[in-house]
Amino acid sequence: MKRFAQLFTALDQTTKTNAKVAALASYFRDASDTDKLWTIALLSGRRPKRGVTTTLLREWAAGKAGIPLWLFEECYPIVGDLSETIALVLPPATGTSDRTLTAWIEVVRDIGKHEVATKKEIILNAWDSLSPIERFLFNKLITGGLRIGVSQKLMTRALAQATEIEEATLAHRLMGDWTPDTTTFEDLILSENPEADASKPYPFYLAYQLEDLEALGPPEDWRAEWKWDGIRGQLVIRRGAHHLWSRGEELITDRFPEFAMLRDFAPDGTVFDGEILAWDDTADAPQSFNALQPRIGRKTVPKKLLKEAPAVLYAYDLLEHQGTDIRGQPYDVRRKHLAETIAALPPDAPICLSANEPFADWAALGQLREISRDRLAEGFMLKRGDSPYRSGRKKGDWWKWKVDPLMIDAVMIYAQAGSGRRANLFTDFTFAVRNGNELVPFTKAYSGLTDAEFRQITAWVKRNTVQKFGPVRQVTPQHVFEIAFEGIQKSPRHKSGVALRFPRMSRWRHDKPIDEANTLDDLNEMLEQYG
Template identity: 60%
Template sequence: MNRFAALFATLDGTTKTSAKVAALADYLRSAPGEDRVWAIALLSGKRPRRSVRSTELRAWAAEKAQVPLWLFEESYAMVGDLAETIALILPAGKAVDPPALASAMRELAALSGMDDDHRKAAILDAWDRLGPMERLVFNKLITGGFRVGVSRGLVTRALAEATGMDEGTLAHRLMGDWTPAATSFDHLIGDGDSRADTRPYPFALASGLEKTPEILGAPSLWTAEWKWDGIRGQLIHRDGLLALWSRGEELITDRFPEFAMLADFLPSGTALDGEVVVWDHEADLPMAFSALQRRIGRKSVTRRILAEAPARFIAYDLLETGGKDIRTAPLMERRARLQSLVAGLSPTLPLGISPALPFSNWEELDHLRRSARQFRAEGVMLKQVQSPYHNGRKRGEWWKWKLDPWSVDAVMIYAQAGHGRRANLFTDFTFALRDGESLVPFAKAYSGLTDAEFAEITRWVQKNTLERFGPVRRVTPELVFEIGFEGIQESPRHKSGIALRFPRMIRWRKDKPLSEIDTMENLRQLLARAQA
């Protein structure tokens, strides 16, 4: 645990990529095999489930530190991170015989099977045995808040440097639903038994196009298609097994049972990249994302849901055919093979192909983009015709050119401090619109502004607080912001009756007074347009 904690401190203490890769590679060369597997898992996003409630940890830490719970809560509000607050407030422990990382993870896994008294005793014992940095990391693992500035790609690069293996090969082998508790280091990076192996490939990602596409050069070098509003996934058929993977590497095959029939029609050794959507057969278009949300998170799907929200896989790339990885082939070659594959299948199957959009100049494409909502899309995707299917995001070859977001001007009515490095700034806000003489809260947002703007708003909040509700402050309704969002739908769970998708602050409208904010009627009109 001490070696992993030292690695965490190094990674957290530098912004230099080269330094992070060097520290990771050194750890992956020298740490015990079990610890290496756990480090790869934790740093690439495979975090353990929380086995202790945060309320329990707060109470136990306050008791151990012999401070009243209210003082602990005030400290937490200032620090902004529960794991760090606990590490700072606890008295010094013995810091003797710290367990190895793999042993510490086994101890954490055992907590879920304990009663409250034994779980408390185990946590207190662990705190006593760990030094300050080890205790901080341990707390982050307990609370589920383990994050450090390292991407999966960086971990893969360091592992390639440590082992001398090809980075692309390692990226593929780290995909899938492997569990660190049941995987050895040699098996993880080795070939293993590839029969019946349905692991996905690393997903290729696009960058957002913020300017007009003229900067990309000649239109003939690019192909365009709709940017569908669904769940990105890879559909894999190998040796009689069909698997559907989400971009988050979650195996979601059982949630979409209508795809099972595709195992009888797709050749073995096929891997498709595409989008899972709910399909409106009458309109021959995807339904709104809200329809897909009925399927997300369900482990069992009723006949009624299957009938009302039938899923369809819209394929836009072919990654493997006949068991051969073709990701390095040019995009247009892969697309031609994909079209040939799908053309031979029945149109009644829950599988289609994302059509290429015809355009000869950028003005034509912009016109198509502006009509995206008519086709229930978010905008268009632009891909170089000669581009390979790369690992992760490679800026310059794939772009997403989204529609301008919906937006309204709203007033801030509540403010709450952020977490981590923004713990001393008010960054999380609740916004309201006018409804007659009343202000109705309709959205929360915490992104879109600069640190300087957040600092200025923080000073204003401190001077204009009307009431406090724990960490939340009710403020004078005065500051107006333009709130952007990607989607809008009815929601009986919200006071406004409306839910927004991905709300964010586009800009601080210092030029607008409270009297000029939008109304709930404006928002309902946007909802009607979206539903139409």
């Protein structure tokens, strides 16, 4: 644990990429294999499950510190982080511990099996044997909130330096449904294990939003595809089995049973990349994302849903062909293989080729882009014809050229404090539209303002709170904000009857009084037009 604490401190004290990579590479050279494996797991989001509630941790910390609970609760929002608050209020430890990171994680994982009294004894003994920074990390592990300012890309680069294995190879090995319980550092990182790769997807290539169209150069170098609003996924077909992965590395095979037939017809050693869409057989066109949402979170899919919203994979890339990784080949070559592969499948196969859209020049493509929402698309993806399929978000070869977001002016009616570095600021807001003389809440948003604006609105909230509901404050309706969003749909769960897709604050409308904010009728018109 001491070595892991040193690593965390080194990473926390610098914003320089090279310094972070160097600290990680040094750790990966020196730490034990089990600690290295758990560090990789933690940095890639594989955390132990929470075994103790934060309510109990607050009570025990206040008792150990000899302060009333109300005082601890007053300290918490000032510090802005529960784990750090606990580490700061506790008295100095009376002992030390040489337990490794892996050993402490075992404590964290086992604690949920015990009665409350035993949990308390384990936690208090742990706090009494750890330094302040070790306590902080232990608390983070207990609460499941450990997040370190290192991307998986930086971690992979550090592993490459420590092991002398290529980054691209490591990025692929780290994909998939592994945990420290199902593999070892040797098998995951160091070994070429064909069995382990049977179900693994490839790292997804992600695009940046296009800022300067003219900077792309000659249009003939580029290919344009409609950007569909679905679930990005890779369909892996190897050794007679199929595996469907989301962009977030979640295995979602069971939620889309339609794709099972492809393992019988697609060549073994095939990996498709594309967008999972709900399909309208009558119109021979995609349905809205709203039709796909009931699949999310399900383990089994009822027959009614399979009939009403059958899924297809709108494939736009081929990453593996006849068992060979072809990501290094030019986009145009991969697309040729993709088209040939799909053409050889039965006509009723739940997969379509997301065709390139021909265009004479950028102006012509811009005109096509204007009808994106009519096609239930978000705009275009622009891909250079000679580009390889890269790992992660890279600039240069792939760009997303999305349509401008939808906008509505709304009134802020509730505010809640944020978390982490923004725990002292009100950053999470509920917004309403006008409906006669009342304000009808319809969405929440917590991003889009600058820190200076958040500080300004926080000071105002403190002076204009009407009621408190736990952490939520009802405020005097006074401020109008422009809310940007990507889509709108019906929602019986909301009083307004609608729900927005990806809402965020785009502007604080200091120039607009609340009687000029949009109405519920405006919202319903948008629902009729775009829902």
